[in-house]
Amino acid sequence: MDVVQLVGVKKAHVDPAGGRCAVLDVERWVLGAGEQAALLGHSGSGKTTLLHVIAGLTLPDEGSVRVADCELTGLDEPARDRFRAGAIGYVYQTLNLLDGFSSLENVLLGMTFGGRPPDERRARDLLDRVGLGHRLHHRPEALSVGERQRVAVARALLARPTVMLADEPTAHLDPVNQRQVIDLIRSACREESVALLLVTHAPDVAEAFERVESIESFNRAAKGIPAKEVA
Numbered sequence: 138m139d140v141v142q143l144v145g146v147k148k149a150h151v152d153p154a155g156g157r158c159a160v161l162d163v164e165r166w167v168l169g170a171g172e173q174a175a176l177l178g179h180s181g182s183g184k185t186t187l188l189h190v191i192a193g194l195t196l197p198d199e200g201s202v203r204v205a206d207c208e209l210t211g212l213d214e215p216a217r218d219r220f221r222a223g224a225i226g227y228v229y230q231t232l233n234l235l236d237g238f239s240s241l242e243n244v245l246l247g248m249t250f251g252g253r254p255p256d257e258r259r260a261r262d263l264l265d266r267v268g269l270g271h272r273l274h275h276r277p278e279a280l281s282v283g284e285r286q287r288v289a290v291a292r293a294l295l296a297r298p299t300v301m302l303a304d305e306p307t308a309h310l311d312p313v314n315q316r317q318v319i320d321l322i323r324s325a326c327r328e329e330s331v332a333l334l335l336v337t338h339a340p341d342v343a344e345a346f347e348r349v350e351s352i353e354s355f356n357r358a359a360k361g362i363p364a365k366e367v368a
């Protein structure tokens with residue numbers, strides 16, 4: 138069963154001169170239930186835009202985006218926000234942790250938009266599992282970059298999502314920490330049967346995945362790839 142299915146998805150951004158710039162042109166792309174895929178691609182090839190479209194953070198100009206059997210293009214923004222809070226775990230490139238709040242509060246805040254009561258026991262358990270049981274009450278500024286990254290992973294898992302989207306979650310880590318955070322994301326997703334799409338620039342991070350693909354192979358709008366060369 139596919140938990141993400143994009144069909145005929147097109148998305149253009151408006152450039153500073155007011156012109157439209159095609160960023161996504163995807164005939165069909167799917168992610169299976171519990172599948173783990175690494176996504177590579179050059180800077181500006183549309184990786185973050187693709188994740189935003191799958192998460193319903195932005196709508197495509199054309200096409201269908203189905204996630205966990207829900208057609209996101211048919212939902213208004215508040216409905217997409219509610220859907221995302223329940224079905225999608227997102228680890229942002231910039232982590233998006235709130236400065237004034239502890240690790241535990243940051244994890245719990247992830248559920249605020251879902252309309253369900255925050256599950257503090259699960260939040261503590263997840264923080265424990267990512268090795269931060271002793272950092273529950275530290276604020277982001279008192280955590281290392283790797284620890285912040287792990288808080289973001291725990292927050293993304295709290296609502297028991299169907300899909301985890303991770304946008305370069307290890308960009309600022311040394312190779313040892315990078316490996317630890319990736320292993321942690323992968324094992325947590327496997328244990329909870331969460332499908333994973335992870336964007337990375339690091340070929341050695343991608344190598345560990347059974348499915349590795351470059352966005353240029355399926356996005357006809359990626360620069361340098363003429364549409365006719367894409368099957």
Ligand SMILES: Nc1ncnc2c1ncn2[C@@H]1O[C@H](COP(=O)(O)OP(=O)(O)OP(=O)(O)O)[C@@H](O)[C@H]1O
Pocket residue numbers: 150151152160178179180181182183184185186187
């Ligand atoms: N809100 C926006 N308005 C206008 N153009 C945008 C917007 N967001 C992204 N773009 C453009 O769309 C293209 C794809 O951006 P995107 O962030 O998806 O690329 P990426 O593959 O994730 O890049 P990177 O690897 O550098 O993070 C880029 O050329 C970018 O300048």
